[in-house]
Amino acid sequence: MSVRACLSPLASSLSRLLTACCALAMLGTASLPPALSAERPAKQLFGAAALPADMKPQSIGFYSRGCMAGAVGMPVDGPNWQTMRLSRNRRWGQPELVRILQDLSVKAARDGWSGLMVGDMSQPRGGPMLTGHASHQIGLDADIWFTPMPPERLTYEQRENLSAISMLKPKSFYVDDKRWTKAHENLLRDAASYKEVERILVHPGIKKKLCDTVKGDRAWLAKIRPNWGHNYHFHLRIACQDGSPGCKKQNPVTGGQGCDASLDWWFNVGLVPKKPSKRKKPVKPKPELRLSDLPSACAAVLDAPAKPADEADLKVRDASFSAPAIAIPAYDPAMARRSKPIEARGATAATPASAPPPGAIPTPTRRPRD
Numbered sequence: 001m002s003v004r005a006c007l008s009p010l011a012s013s014l015s016r017l018l019t020a021c022c023a024l025a026m027l028g029t030a031s032l033p034p035a036l037s038a039e040r041p042a043k044q045l046f047g048a049a050a051l052p053a054d055m056k057p058q059s060i061g062f063y064s065r066g067c068m069a070g071a072v073g074m075p076v077d078g079p080n081w082q083t084m085r086l087s088r089n090r091r092w093g094q095p096e097l098v099r100i101l102q103d104l105s106v107k108a109a110r111d112g113w114s115g116l117m118v119g120d121m122s123q124p125r126g127g128p129m130l131t132g133h134a135s136h137q138i139g140l141d142a143d144i145w146f147t148p149m150p151p152e153r154l155t156y157e158q159r160e161n162l163s164a165i166s167m168l169k170p171k172s173f174y175v176d177d178k179r180w181t182k183a184h185e186n187l188l189r190d191a192a193s194y195k196e197v198e199r200i201l202v203h204p205g206i207k208k209k210l211c212d213t214v215k216g217d218r219a220w221l222a223k224i225r226p227n228w229g230h231n232y233h234f235h236l237r238i239a240c241q242d243g244s245p246g247c248k249k250q251n252p253v254t255g256g257q258g259c260d261a262s263l264d265w266w267f268n269v270g271l272v273p274k275k276p277s278k279r280k281k282p283v284k285p286k287p288e289l290r291l292s293d294l295p296s297a298c299a300a301v302l303d304a305p306a307k308p309a310d311e312a313d314l315k316v317r318d319a320s321f322s323a324p325a326i327a328i329p330a331y332d333p334a335m336a337r338r339s340k341p342i343e344a345r346g347a348t349a350a351t352p353a354s355a356p357p358p359g360a361i362p363t364p365t366r367r368p369r370d
């Protein structure tokens, strides 16, 4: 409903309704159809969007509670990348992120990495996702596989079904030296080299490998943050960008290179499975985010017209590049929900028989800040 419609003459008995109606219109929410109710799970609303909001690019809110306007697409193919799991429709981000990924693909290729296999970025309008990921909501996060890009162009089906490769030894928290290469180290160093990149999340075993082996300049290790999972891919996060006043910054990284007791915590506490507690208290699932839990500007993002599909991607810089076009089925949230995890079934990092003995430095009892 438009503001003008609200201002048309109405009987006095309707005056209260009129006031409420116009107030909502001013907030930009009055035109939301009932399907966009503020109380519906936000993941259903944002997970239904096929294309970005045709608005000025902007990140709104926090990495794990927000949305984005004016996203651009990472093209499906580039000279040094291929995007994966296309049915999920998560190859969207803010222009700064997509530019960095395209640039990184070139830089890393010069340093021996054949190309990026680009995993989940954000949904076209960001927001909570239908499956997985607490973050990736404001267009500043991207997952990159630790598997180098194959020389051939993958088909749609291959991009749906191919599994990434874990960097860990089976049933271990530690890197498999048969899989880990100098090119992996170079890739992470190149990714950390951008001033906009604030954090790169990896499995603690990978962080340990870097701590044990990186020679020369080690300052970039400060950006490499240990976290659960992240043995099949790493997660690159950039800072809030200029022109996004509603983007909520994450605390800056602290604690130097992080090759210390804060890393021991992972091997002695964080990764060690908890003993089943005797008191069987059912774990309450976290309540799902509703549209009303997100910044109010996210309702306008959902409601905005879509960018035309053929103008939505950030162009590949190398104008001479071409790849055989892939037929991508129209976006269907049900297909996104069913898409395969990138981990091969049964090959996830398992628990070692026992945790290693604690080091000389006392291990913190609480999780170190990430």
Ligand SMILES: [Zn+2]
Residues within 6 Å of the ligand: 133, 136, 141, 142, 143, 234, 235, 236
């Ligand atoms: Zn991620």
